[in-house]
Amino acid sequence: MARTKDTDTTEATPKKQGRLKQMVEVFKVTQAADRSTLPWMLGAFVAAIVVLTILSKLILGMIWYGIFLGLAVGLLAAMFILARKAESAAFNRIKGQSGAPLAAMQSIRRGWNVEDEPVQMDPRSQRMIFRASGRAGVVLVAEDGSGPSMKLLDKETRRVKRVLNNEPIPVHRIVVGDGEDETPLHKLPSYMTRMKKSLTKDESAAVSRRLAALTPSVRSAVPKGMDPTRTRGVSKKAMMRGGR
Incomplete structure (x- = not known):
């Protein structure tokens, strides 16, 4: 039994060290990209101690509890x-890269069923359209507001409405960018999360199944030599490495 406990302790220690090392690496990368990270962290840390210490002194008459x-x-x-x-x-590191919107969509923890592959793609410009479904309906996301992207967005909108038999299921169109009526990349996850839910869980699941039946037309538009299954956007690990 003693050996088992020693083994469990030995296994737990590397895991804790691994998490700590990961946090340190995240801090280093973030601080290098945004020099205000450390000042903000220190400011929040000190402010919490000062405020709670004062409140503890005024309300409870004790300082140490507040500290x-x-x-x-x-x-x-x-x-x-x-x-x-x-x-x-x-998000700033992957901004402008092909597939960046998909990486942002996949960072949403729950509530959306995000397609792993682009649902439309222009063979010349390499512009892509991504799709997700949830209780808010169907979301179609274009990488930018260029002409090819808008044509692809219109094409996929017609395609989705056709498979839904023009039922009153919301089909939202989102254009990623910093211009008017566009959604910045870093705000895409929160924007989708805040969308009004108009479907029940069962209705949402039914929509997802119907969309899954669509044959990805993107395969016929991909240039020879390119595998559309590899066009999955930037992974979370790549986001932390700088999108490479």
């Missing part, structure tokens, strides 16, 4: 800021 609570809250606040800064830095 200990402030340390815990301050650490959580600093980690929250690091996570947000890291996400923003990652």
Whole structure:
């Protein structure tokens, strides 16, 4: 039994060290991309300690309680800021790259069924359209507002509505970009998450099944020598490495 405990302890230690090393690496990469990361983290950490210490003194008449609570809250606040800064830095690194919207869509934790491959692709410009379905309906995402992208977006919109038999299921069109009526890449996940839910879980599942029956027309439009199954956008690991 003693050997088993020693083995469990040995296995747990590398895991903890691995997480700590990963957090350090995330901080280094994020700080290099955004120099305001450390000041914001330190500011949140100190502010939490000061505020909770003062409140503890005024309400409970104790200082130490506020300090200990402030340390815990301050650490959580600093980690929250690091996570947000890291996400923003990652999106900035992949911005403008082919498949970047798909990486952003796949970062949504739940609520959307995101297609792993582009559903439309222009063989000349290499512009792509991505699709997801959820309780808010169907979302079609274009990489930019260029002419080829808009033609592909219109084509996929007609295709989706046809398979849905023109039923009153919302089909949202999103154009990624920084222009008017466009959605910045880093705001795409939050924009989709906040969409109003208009379908039940069962209705959403039924829509997903019907869309899955569509044969990806992108395969016929891909130039010879290119595998559309490899056109999956930038992975999460690649986002942290700088999109390479």
